[in-house]
Amino acid sequence: MMRRRAFTLLELMVATVTVTMVAGAVAGFLGTFHRALRLQDVRAAAIVRTAAVQAHVSRLMLESRMLLEQGQQRTLLWLPSEMLEDSGSGAEAAFDLVNLTADELHWLLFEQEADGTWSLKEAVVNAAAIPAGQGDRYFSVDAAYWSGVFEELRAAGQLTIFPIAEGLAPMARDGVVAAAPRFTYGTASICSNRALGIEFAFMREALDDAGEPTGEEELRLDVRLDEHLPFPDIHPICGGGS
Amino acid sequence: MSIRPTPSCMTALRRAFTLVECLVALVIVAMAAAAASTAIGSGIAAQEDALRITLAAACAESRMTEVLTTEYGVVPNLAGHEQPGALMASDGTAMPGLMAEMGRRTTVEAQPQAIPGFAGLVLTGWQVTVTVYDLDEDGDERELAVLRRFRPETWEETQGATP
Numbered sequence: 082m083m084r085r086r087a088f089t090l091l092e093l094m095v096a097t098v099t100v101t102m103v104a105g106a107v108a109g110f111l112g113t114f115h116r117a118l119r120l121q122d123v124r125a126a127a128i129v130r131t132a133a134v135q136a137h138v139s140r141l142m143l144e145s146r147m148l149l150e151q152g153q154q155r156t157l158l159w160l161p162s163e164m165l166e167d168s169g170s171g172a173e174a175a176f177d178l179v180n181l182t183a184d185e186l187h188w189l190l191f192e193q194e195a196d197g198t199w200s201l202k203e204a205v206v207n208a209a210a211i212p213a214g215q216g217d218r219y220f221s222v223d224a225a226y227w228s229g230v231f232e233e234l235r236a237a238g239q240l241t242i243f244p245i246a247e248g249l250a251p252m253a254r255d256g257v258v259a260a261a262p263r264f265t266y267g268t269a270s271i272c273s274n275r276a277l278g279i280e281f282a283f284m285r286e287a288l289d290d291a292g293e294p295t296g297e298e299e300l301r302l303d304v305r306l307d308e309h310l311p312f313p314d315i316h317p318i319c320g321g322g323s
Numbered sequence: 324m325s326i327r328p329t330p331s332c333m334t335a336l337r338r339a340f341t342l343v344e345c346l347v348a349l350v351i352v353a354m355a356a357a358a359a360s361t362a363i364g365s366g367i368a369a370q371e372d373a374l375r376i377t378l379a380a381a382c383a384e385s386r387m388t389e390v391l392t393t394e395y396g397v398v399p400n401l402a403g404h405e406q407p408g409a410l411m412a413s414d415g416t417a418m419p420g421l422m423a424e425m426g427r428r429t430t431v432e433a434q435p436q437a438i439p440g441f442a443g444l445v446l447t448g449w450q451v452t453v454t455v456y457d458l459d460e461d462g463d464e465r466e467l468a469v470l471r472r473f474r475p476e477t478w479e480e481t482q483g484a485t486p
């Protein structure tokens with residue numbers, strides 16, 4: 082008959098230690114694996130969103146004639162729907178019509194979300210929401226005027242705002258993190274500016290064992306994009322001719 | 324009526340793993356873990372390269388923005404080599420993070436271009452090439468992005484005006 086002796090204490094201790102070591106190694110491997118996959122997600126998002134922002138803004142800049150508002154968190158691109166000479170009635174006084182219903186105004190804006198991250202968005206006028214006969218605005222080099230137009234349209238629910246890239250953070254330069262993602266410009270004057278810079282970052286906070294953010298940066302990718310107006314069409318008010 | 328296994332059958336069923344079987348199992352698990360680690364490492368490296376190439380393209384585009392918005396006559400002044408760590412955005416500020424680790428070469432050549440289908444029509448302009456690279460572990464240059472564009476001299480510029 083088969084002999085059925087029990088494990089000795091030594092055998093049990095060796096088995097316990099061995100299992101613990103194997104489990105520790107497996108847990109360590111899985112932890113590294115999990116962290117690597119999380120960082121891969123951030124990098125993949127950075128690649129896709131950076132390319133998407135660049136492609137989207139490049140297309141808008143290609144079609145734009147001027148930047149009408151040059152704020153740090155908001156800029157306004159003026160896309161022509163007709164030649165400047167045809168923009169009004171032809172008379173000198175009406176030589177500066179900007180039609181709200183003709184898809185001429187495209188705002189790019191950085192906005193902070195409830196979770197603290199930033200989004201780059203585009204706002205366009207919802208032509209259907211503009212009452213008949215109220216779609217005309219007139220060209221101005223005053224940025225405050227265009228800022229007022231934005232606020233007025235937004236308050237009236239006449240803008241369609243959609244995200245271009247979400248989950249962004251402020252860019253860091255030389256170890257100093259900015260207060261917010263921002264736009265920069267070649268010159269302060271809208272009459273002579275032809276360049277738009279976009280500064281943002283992708284940032285991932287480290288998580289503790291419970292999966293809660295620790296406030297420490299685990300990964301940071303800072304991005305600076307530069308775009309230009311290839312076909313500027315400067316308004317005569319600026320003195321450059323078209 | 325039920326059939327019960329005989330004691331000799333039970334002995335055969337309850338045999339423990341041999342040392343060789345345990346070793347083979349351990350080797351298989353180790354090989355699988357090593358293969359998984361290698362695959363993850365390769366994936367991360369490839370993704371890091373893709374990210375650097377994306378950012379390098381942005382660095383090249385940044386320089387091209389400067390070239391395309393600079394007065395035609397002084398475009399050749401932008402030709403040159405920026406060492407890694409000395410890269411500047413078009414507004415003169417330093418490039419951030421990984422972008423600051425890249426180097427950039429800009430060449431500008433006068434290269435009139437004939438327009439196909441328009442006999443005798445030749446545009447004067449600059450052929451601009453921007454190359455962005457980084458340095459590998461050995462300090463050798465690794466080309467990441469190359470951008471080529473033709474900067475024509477506009478009619479306004481031939482008249483001495485800003486386009």
